[in-house]
Amino acid sequence: MLPPDFILTRNAQAVEQFACPVVPFERFREAVIQGVADEGRLPALFAAPISGSDALRLTAVLAQSESGDLGLLSCDIGDSYPSLTPDCLAAHWFEREIAEQWRAQPIGHPWLKPIRFQPPRRNGTTESTTQIGITDFFRMEGAEVHEVAVGPVHAGVIEPGHFRFQCHGETVHHLEISLGYQHRGVERAMLAGPTARTIHYMETLAGDTTVSHATAYCQIIESLSKTRVPARAQAIRAVAAELERLANHIGDLGA
Structure with missing residues (x-):
């Protein structure tokens, strides 16, 4: 069951924007973390500008696989907010994307870096400050540990992406993906x-x-x-x- 703060809907059902509950950030953070801990999924976490304000509205979508319910909950944030990722790993990529798009910093995020290397949408900036694929990649060290790099060009119909596998023998211990080559x-x-x-x-x-x-x-x-x-x-x-x-x-x- 989703936390009570969430408004419930279903897949392919429209919800009025102003019908989504807006709660203080700490209550929002607690509800999202609790919902995921109770076997919910976090299929979406995104931000959007608030008309007439410098603030952003952060919205989370929680899903319950058994019932098929979707829950929506929002809060308002400024230029920074306490990261959800340390207590909710599912928020990891979402918070990186929000930081890249809107320059809203999730304080305490364990590894904040670009996702798609696209220009931010806030403060009139039109050019990306980072180059695609030029970033800190996770590395493993040790005897017989090796790295396998794949892409960004692939022999198939998938979109470009650079994959780095950290391997020991036939065991893949870590995969990191760098996107944004075809924005x-x-x-x-x-x-x-x-x-x-x-x-x-x-x-x-x-x-x-x-x-x-x-x-x-x-x-x-x-x-x-x-x-x-x-x-x-x-x-x-x-x-x-x-x-x-x-x-x-x-x-x-x-x-």
Whole structure:
């Protein structure tokens, strides 16, 4: 069960922005950590600017696998806030992305560095201050420990990414991924949509997730417009998504 502060919804259901509860940060932090500790998942943690203010609104999405419920909860933050990551590892990448996008520093984050190496969206900055792939990577030391570097160019349909494996013999002890090699500004392009190119953007976000990304976007539009999808269309989507999932598993097995 999700903590009581969260407003409940379901996948592919729209929620009014102002219906999401806004609580003090400490209460927000405690609720998220408790929700994850109670076998909830943290599929999203993101920030957005508050109109007419320099503050940011931080929103967490918690998911319960058994019930299928999604919980939403928000709080307001400034230029910095106490990091959730030391007590909730699932927030690790999300907080790094928030810091990169909005220059909001999660104080106490164990290893704060860029995720996508994209320009920040705050304070009028338009250029990234870091170069893609130039960062501190985790390293292991010891006899017979070796590093295997893969990418960013891959012999497949996945998007570019640089992977560094820390290995001892046949055992992989650590994998670190560096993204951002093909930032195309799709999110900004979506702001004025939908347009004739919108579905094309969705289908080409990642070569191995064409069906899933397109379906997710369609569900967003359908939920916002309160459109009912015929059962036949839902069945076709399910079959196509399952075929795509199987193709990805088979591709990974052969990699």
